[in-house]
Amino acid sequence: MNQRLCVAVVGAGYWGPNLARNFRSSPDWELSTICDLDSERAQRVADAVGGVPVTTSLDDVLADPTVDAIAVATPARTHHAVVMSALRAGKHVMVEKPLADQRGRGVDMVREAERRGLTLMADHTYCYTPAVLKIRELVQEGFLGDILFVDSVRINLGLIQPDVDVFWDLAPHDLSILDFVLPNGLDAATVAAHGADPLRTGKSCVGYLSLPLAGGAMAHIHVNWLSPTKIRQMVIGGTRRTLVWDDLNPQQRVSVYDRGVDLALQSKGSADSTASNISYRLGDTWAPALPETEALAGVVSEFAISIRDSRPARTSGESGLRVLSVLEAASASLRCSGAPSPIASTEAIEPILAGAEA
Amino acid sequence: MNQRLCVAVVGAGYWGPNLARNFRSSPDWELSTICDLDSERAQRVADAVGGVPVTTSLDDVLADPTVDAIAVATPARTHHAVVMSALRAGKHVMVEKPLADQRGRGVDMVREAERRGLTLMADHTYCYTPAVLKIRELVQEGFLGDILFVDSVRINLGLIQPDVDVFWDLAPHDLSILDFVLPNGLDAATVAAHGADPLRTGKSCVGYLSLPLAGGAMAHIHVNWLSPTKIRQMVIGGTRRTLVWDDLNPQQRVSVYDRGVDLALQSKGSADSTASNISYRLGDTWAPALPETEALAGVVSEFAISIRDSRPARTSGESGLRVLSVLEAASASLRCSGAPSPIASTEAIEPILAGAEA
Amino acid sequence: MNQRLCVAVVGAGYWGPNLARNFRSSPDWELSTICDLDSERAQRVADAVGGVPVTTSLDDVLADPTVDAIAVATPARTHHAVVMSALRAGKHVMVEKPLADQRGRGVDMVREAERRGLTLMADHTYCYTPAVLKIRELVQEGFLGDILFVDSVRINLGLIQPDVDVFWDLAPHDLSILDFVLPNGLDAATVAAHGADPLRTGKSCVGYLSLPLAGGAMAHIHVNWLSPTKIRQMVIGGTRRTLVWDDLNPQQRVSVYDRGVDLALQSKGSADSTASNISYRLGDTWAPALPETEALAGVVSEFAISIRDSRPARTSGESGLRVLSVLEAASASLRCSGAPSPIASTEAIEPILAGAEA
Amino acid sequence: MNQRLCVAVVGAGYWGPNLARNFRSSPDWELSTICDLDSERAQRVADAVGGVPVTTSLDDVLADPTVDAIAVATPARTHHAVVMSALRAGKHVMVEKPLADQRGRGVDMVREAERRGLTLMADHTYCYTPAVLKIRELVQEGFLGDILFVDSVRINLGLIQPDVDVFWDLAPHDLSILDFVLPNGLDAATVAAHGADPLRTGKSCVGYLSLPLAGGAMAHIHVNWLSPTKIRQMVIGGTRRTLVWDDLNPQQRVSVYDRGVDLALQSKGSADSTASNISYRLGDTWAPALPETEALAGVVSEFAISIRDSRPARTSGESGLRVLSVLEAASASLRCSGAPSPIASTEAIEPILAGAEA
Structure with missing residues (x-):
């Protein structure tokens, strides 16, 4: 068995306790420290996992040579500063979504990690749920055929965040899932x-994203803080089958429908109308059994493997960057009353990086 | 009791039989004729209601002085010609949705009816369902407060229409309902x-409409022919309460949630952050009992009352025109990759009409 | 193609119109007459199917040599008299459930039909729905394994019948389905x-039936007129798989769960506790596609085939009798405060019949 | 503020950790010890709450004068011995359901507690859920009118218990709830x-209980370990309204339907048939908002109040005894093939107690 890696959790707010608990119970990790500016909050998290040292000093954590990695669960606007310091101190880093509060800062972080050969991982937790892992498998093995459309709804009576709008708060979930399951990612x-x-809070509370995909397909995301009913549903339509993921139905989260529309190829010179070449499949429904495992256990395991094997995490810094690129383009589109806005390619960062290294 | 009005049904396809059956069983109407170019089809509809005369000649119907009105259920591209002839022959007219296949043609029809003092009614059937009538009542009496957002989803494995896209096929339902229930209509x-x-059928099979409303509110419509699961749901969020209409849940179609987000007005000079002025209501849910009546019976009754009282129908030609205005603007937006497109005001038609009459 | 058989519908109340409509549209049948003591009611049914002769005289119907068969939809207490007359007149007979209002009368009817070589069919309509046909197929081919339990719930805010209790009103549905799908029928x-x-109506409005089946299995039926929510659900548990039929979920009426409890056979002399030999399967769920066909069309077709081929109908008079046997035993149990009551075997009727013929 | 009471948790299996956690976070209690024969198991529970002493000796716990009370979460067959020792040591006692494995032993325990003036409380946790507290309030204030029927379903793919059948495992939940919410309790x-x-495990895995209540009403309970789908639903029908509790629907756990059947009182000498005096109400549905609180926090709070105020707990030893009385009668009925079996009255224990004290 490998020696355990040593990790510190930075940020003891909403998500930190979950990170601490999962690192604590992981065979891959030694949880060394809880770090938060609020020492009482840090102590509560430490107590809840049976006691670990706490500190209010990030510098002390980064100066500790026994610490291999940090997991960052601080507010998004602080990610850049915390992560850059950690990378410069030679630590591997996992960051809560979104990777950063601006795309440019995310680029910095990804470049810095690459330059130093360190793991930078996005904590896209949903990608490690049994449902999403199964969806990825089905999509990527072609079980659904070519993807025709993706429609994702994530609505709830939600906390109106002080610093981000509903897009930056909720859509990273949907975008990271799309990036994870689609054959070409968030392309x-x-x-x-x-x-x-409508409540004049100074930011969007109801939001819609339309993303045309290659081949005429379309992804669409609806996020909403004002809905009295909670819906978390994604429909992925394919040429062969269509999948519905209803995350709030524990008895049947993922259903695959062998139903759909078939369009025969028209032979040249055919006098047939288009309509006559359309047929409908009304086949069976199948719901795969899914294990009941905690996604975050998979996240911390992947973080360890990525470090040990020196390979990018399955939800790498780049994937976090692709999410940021969409969010930033969405903000630009919002400022233009919804006119489509170009999404910066993450391909572009490599030559620049090469140039910087030259 | 009033004397019965006499009506002919023109078009014996999908919708005509429903019209025939409801006119036949209405105390307001005498069903005189079924008219269709296909005489066999007309005969089948006539037989199904216990026998009425059939004809393949619209001219004969319009020349019959005992016919007061016609109900048109022919394809949308024929509405203009059929309706204009009928109005010129002095007949009142009810037209299946959409009112016409082009906004300009709809304007013609509305003007012609006004000029002649005849009723032109849009058969927006959903507006006469017990659910929508109750929603209209609740919205208009202020039970929901100010409207914050409307989100409507109408998806299904649907027939791909030969001549119209998914917007023109399905969105008239949502748009006519919005026009009917919102205090200011489709504004x-x-x-x-x-x-x-994505199937390369030559027209959109998946579609999304975003309509910014007055006061920062937003209406959004999702229509889709490719979904294996059927959803017909509308959420109307208000400052006081939020309503969810799930048309496929006969046991609880309309639910009103006394849940929401309250935003206290900030006093000037206040140092409080915005967040501190937000509170959440998590109150009861209430589902009004709804009668089980057929909407189309209400449609034919309203048609009779509109004629007798010489007043516009609740779903008037103008309402049909407002729906057309949105659909035509949506088509323009589609051609511009989704850039917002202006919706022609229906106010504009009156001065022109006045000018035409001068 | 065979010549059409000629049928008269006797009884123009709740169910008669459905029979008339299905006989009218069947290629196997000529609908000759609607017979009801109330001639206006008969006329309305006749009109609704495009016009057939009506009569108030059952004798006239039975005296008509062109009539091959009658379908009886009169109140249960009249079934015996109507059916016996029809059989004596040489007519084949189909009877709405329950077959009769007393088991002894049902025995008479079955004997008379056998003696005369005529078809006596029970109109157990549910047995011809796509869902029940599929369930029968799955159970009988062993897809579920051995049957462990059946739990059926049929509750609703229902009409309190003037002459029958909730068992005689609703349980015939469940009992006839059990008789149809179980490998050994209602055994x-x-x-x-x-x-x-509890409302002191003079008869049970809420009822439960427990039927121990062979091999330690159990069937249980819950019928209820007082429930504000409507549930029509049957669970059939087997050693290999378990099936859930939710008749009010049109999108997934039948689900087959590859989940269950496995009990390994204990080898003799094993020291293992029972618990250690139990394991759980948590496999996939599968929902077969079902056609959308009207059950009553299958009923009238089966009636014709049974007559032409001189073979018992799949829902024969005997199956109707097995249902009556349970209902009568249930009434006896009710009178004894729920003590189990023996169910008369329908096997017994044959020797008696033989004796009667001797 | 009152001084904290001191409690030891006895039994560190399935339920013990929940008790430990709730006593630990309660302002009323000091958690002094975790006691279990398996010291490692006890230690794990102690660690999970941040560290408390552990012991394998119940005698040591009972000998400790600082311990005011114990909470027992050991197997049911050990309850009598543990509780009697504790009461004799002068400790207040809370016991996991069922109170004991035999009614007679439960009577002993209740008498002993009464004799010594100590609190004996049944940990009927469901009675402290927000849903059940609301149901009790609605039933007892007459909002539902007189109770007509109660139908409770609790089915699941469940662990087959080594020592108890499905009645003793699951029905205590339903029975304790009935005892708590009905105006006259489990009467x-x-x-x-x-x-x-059907699996030949040596005990019932599927079970049904029918309990005739006063006034012609009926309670019925369905418990099942073999169902692939999980249902936890209770319907309580009343003369005024009917309530449905669906515990697996977090968005609408409790619904109250203003629907039902009304039966007018027949005037003497009336010639009207019964049917003509029946009418139906199809009114609104109402779902009260429920707080999201943990039931077990309410349990430990009630235990403290009961001790301090020297009054019976709301789920007293007697209520645990009433549940045992039904279970024991149910076992007797099972042995008689389902014939109804008399339920021992808990009233009877008082005179005997008086006699014992004399």
């Missing part, structure tokens, strides 16, 4: 965002 | 439409 | 019935 | 039990 050239702020 | 200045045609 | 030796009449 | 004179053991 959209533009995004159109429509938002509403 | 949007622009619409953005995003469509996908 | 129970006793039944215990528990009923409640 | 049934007889119970009929029907069980099935």
